[in-house]
Amino acid sequence: MRIAIASGKGGTGKTMVATSLAAVVSEKYKIRFLDCDVEAPNAHLFLNPTINENNSAIINIPVIDQEQCILCGQCVDMCEFNALAMLGDKIEIFEQLCHGCGSCTIHCPVQAITETPRKIGEIKSGAYNDDHPFVFGELTISEPMATPIIRQIKNRITKDDEITILDSPPGSSCSVVATLHDADYVLLVTEPTPFGLHDLKQMIGVLSHTGSPAGVIINRNGIGDTKVEDYLSDKPFPVLMKIPFQEDIAEGLASGKLLINIIPELKSTFLDVLAVIKSEVKRESGQ
Amino acid sequence: MLTQSKAVKEMVVLSGKGGTGKTSIAAALIHLASQSQINPVFVDADVDAANLALVTGVKHLEQHDFISSKLAQIDPEKCDLCHKCYEVCRFDAIKLPTNAQDSYKVIDLLCEGCASCVYSCPQSAIHMIDQQDGEWYLSTTPFGPLYHAELFPAAENSGKLVTLIRKEAKKYAENNTEHHLIIIDGPPGIGCPVIASSTGVDLALLVAEPGLSGSHDLKRIVQTLSHFKIPQVICINKANLYKQGVLEIRKFAQENNIQILSEIPFDNAIPKAMVQAKPVTEFSPTSHASKTIEKLWLNIEKILTN
DSSP, rough: EEEEOOOSSSSHHHHHHHHHHHHTTTTSSSSSEEEEEOOOOOHHHHHHEEEEEEEEEEEEEEEEEETTTOOOOOOOOOOHOOOEEETTEEEEEEEGGOOOOOOOOOOOTTTTTEEEEEEEEEEEEEEETTTEEEEEEEETTTOOOHHHHHHHHHHTOOOOOOOOEEEEESSSSHHHHHHTTTSSSSEEESSSSSHHHHHHHHHHHHHHHHHOEEEEEEEEEEEEHHHHHHHHTTTOEEEEEEEEOOOHHHHHHHHTOOOOSSTTTTTHHHHHHHHHHHHHHHHHHHH | OOGGGGEEEEEEESSSTTTHHHHHHHHHHHHHHHHTTTTOOOEOOOOOOHHHHHHHHOEEEEEEEEEEEEEEEEOOTTTOOHHHHHOSSSSSOOOOOOOOSSSOOOTTTOOOOOOOOHHOOOOOOOEEEEEEEEEEEEETTTTEEEEEEOOTTTTHHHHHHHHHHHHHHHHHHHTTOOOEEEEEEOOSSSHHHHHHHTTTTEEEEEEOOOSSSHHHHHHHHHHHHHHHOOEEEEEETTTTOOOHHHHHHHHHHHHTTTEEEEOOOOHHHHHHHTTTTTTTHHHOSSSHHHHHHHHHHHHHHHHOOO
C-alpha cells in the first residue's frame, strides 16, 4: 500500500506528518519511506536514518557521432524540448533541456546517436528504526528537473513492502504528480488560512486526475479561520486529524524532534489515521 | 534614487523551504513599495500555488490561455496492437489493451510529450495534441499591476509559465516608464520554476526560517543562487520561535558573506492579515512584524539604489 503525503502549499507540515506516521506505524508494519522532495529533502533530519548507499540519479542524454551524422536535422525537428540545435555544421545538445526520452536516439535515420548517462542528483538509501528502508534524493544544485529522480526513487519499491510512505514536494505540478499518481491513498496536509484553502483546492484538482482517495490533516489549527473545514464539509475528503498551532510544537520541530515525541498523545491518533486509510483502500480495491 | 535609474530593476523573494513566509512578506513589501513612489510591477511566480492575489485583491485586465505542452493520443481505429509505442515509451505512459479497451492508450497524467511513440508507430496512429496547461493574467491591485498565473492541477511546464509572465512584466515596466522595479514572489524549492523566477534579477531576498529544515533548505537555495551569480540577502522570519536556529543562520550567513537585513518575529498579525485579505503592513501597521518589515523595505531600497 502506498500512502503519499502532499499539500499544495509549502510548509504546511507534510514532512512532520509523514515522519511521525512512519515512526509510529513502523512499530507494527514493515515500512519503506521515500522522501520524494528531492529539491529540499528534510525527512532524514527527523527520522535520522543510517545511510549506507549513495547512487547517482541519471538521465540518459544523446551523444552524436559527428562523423556518422549527415546533418539531416531530423533529431532537431523531432525534439519536443528544443534540446538539440544545428549550429553551423554540428548538432549541439543543450543537456539541461533533455528529458531523456530517447526519441532522437531511436529514430536517427543513420544511427548516429548513442546515449550516455548524465548525473542530475543523488539517491541515498539506508534504514530508519533499525531496519525500515529509507530512501531520499537530492537534486544537484542548478539542475532544473526533479521528476526523473523521483521516478528512480520510486523504482526502489518492492512487492514485499507492506506500506510505502511517500513524502511529496510542495506544489501541484509534475513532481507532485510523479510522486503520487499511483498512490493508494493521499493525506493532504493543510493549514486553516486562505493560502491553505486555495492550494488544497489545487491538490483536490490533482486528485481528480489520479483518482486516489484522500483525507485531510489540518495543521496549525486555530491560526486562521474555519473556511477549510467549511469547504470540506460536503466533500469526500474526511478531516482525519487537527493539530493545534502551539509554539512548543514549532520549537520542537525546529530542533528536529518528531511530532509524536513532542505530543506523545498523537501516537494513537496516527494509528487511527492508518486504520481509516487501510479500510478506505480496502473498500476502493473491492470496487 | 531608484526612480532616477533608467533600467527596470528586479527583485525576487525565495526561500528553499516552503511556508517560511515569502508571500506574506512579499505582499507587505509590495504595499510599502507602492507607497514610496517607486510604482512597482508585481509578479506571482509560484504558479502552481499562486497566493499573492489573495492578499492584494485583483481585477483581471487581461486573461490569456497558457498552451504549452502536448500529449500523445492514439487513434484506436488505426492501432494494430504492434506494441512499438509501449516499447519506446520511457515514462510508463502507454496502457496495454484490456477487455474493456481494445487498443493501446496513452495515460495522460504520465505522458511527457516527447512524441517518441508518434515516430515509432508504423500505422501513424498517434498524434500530439496541444494542451492548455493554465492561464495567466494581468490584473490591477490597490498597489499596482500584477502579473500572475494559475497552472492547472497536475499540469507541466511551470518554469515556462514563470518565464512568460516575467517577460510580460518586464515589457510592461519598460513600456510604462513610471515603473522602476519588479517584485517577484517566488516558488519554494530550487528547481526549474525557481531558476526561471530568478535568472537575471538584481536581488534575491531569502526568507529563512530557523530550524533544521529551514537551515538545510536555505543552504540549497543559497548554493543555487550563487551558481547563477545572483546577489542575495536574507531575512529571518518567525525568528523568536527557535533561538538556536537563528544563531545557525547568522553563522551561515557570515561564513558566506550574505547580509541579514532583518529578523522578523512570529506575529499573529500575519495570519490575521491573510484572513482579512490584506498585507500585514496595511492591516496592522503598528504590529511588531509590520514595523520590522518597514525597516526591511528601507534596507532593500538602499541596496537596489546602489
